[in-house]
Amino acid sequence: xxxxxxxxxxxxxxxxxxxxxxxxxxxxxxxxxxxxxxxxxxxxxxxxxxxxxxxxxxxxxxxxxxxxxxxxxxxxxxxxxxxxxxxxxxxxxxxxxxxxxxxxxxxxxxxxxxxxxxxxxxxxxxxxxxxxxxxx
Numbered sequence: 001x002x003x004x005x006x007x008x009x010x011x012x013x014x015x016x017x018x019x020x021x022x023x024x025x026x027x028x029x030x031x032x033x034x035x036x037x038x039x040x041x042x043x044x045x046x047x048x049x050x051x052x053x054x055x056x057x058x059x060x061x062x063x064x065x066x067x068x069x070x071x072x073x074x075x076x077x078x079x080x081x082x083x084x085x086x087x088x089x090x091x092x093x094x095x096x097x098x099x100x101x102x103x104x105x106x107x108x109x110x111x112x113x114x115x116x117x118x119x120x121x122x123x124x125x126x127x128x129x130x131x132x133x134x135x136x
Contacts, residue, residue, distance in 0.1 A: 005121050005135060009058060012091070013122055013133045018050050020102040021086045029124070029131055031092075036131040043085075044104055047127030049111055049134075050087055052100035056119030070099055073118055082106045089124075112136055 005013075018029040027041050029050075053069035055061055061069075077084050083104040090097045103111060115123050115136050122135045 009121070010133065010135070015091065016089045016124075017092065018100070018102075018124060019088045019090070020044070020050075021088075029126065032124075032132055036126070036129050040126065043083075044102065044126070046105065047125070047130070048102055048104040049106060049108075049126075050089065050100050050102050050124035051111065051115050051118075052089065052098055052120065053118040054098045054100070057121055066099070069118065070101075073114070074101060076114065077101065077103060077106075080106075080110070082111075 014032040016031060020027045020029070022041055022043055024041065024043075027044065029037060051073070053073040054066040056069075074084065085102045085104075087100040087102040088097055089100050112123070112134070120136060122133050125132055125134045
């Protein structure tokens with residue numbers, strides 16, 4: 001079991017903007033504190049998660065290592081047949097950016113297990129009336 005996430009780090013997660021690249025353009029999830037989006041693009045319905053393999057347990061890695069880890073994660077999700085879209089988590093100023101994936105309607109437990117394998121503290125979850133940080 002890992003140590004609890006410090007409140008300031010959890011607060012940073014809750015302030016994250018997530019941009020999802022869709023065929024029809026970019027969809028942006030505002031920070032969690034602003035609540036769930038009123039409408040989701042059809043391709044993101046009915047629910048899903050945002051996951052990354054970057055920066056395990058929020059410890060910064062170099063860009064090449066993060067890219068390698070995300071490439072491995074993407075390959076594993078595609079092998080599972082999951083519907084995924086490129087995403088980017090960022091702070092409001094754009095000083096911190098973390099490549100991620102929006103995963104539409106995956107089986108929940110396997111997705112959370114994968115996040116844990118890649119040493120993530122949390123993932124984001126969306127659905128009808130839901131936009132939240134899920135601590136793993």
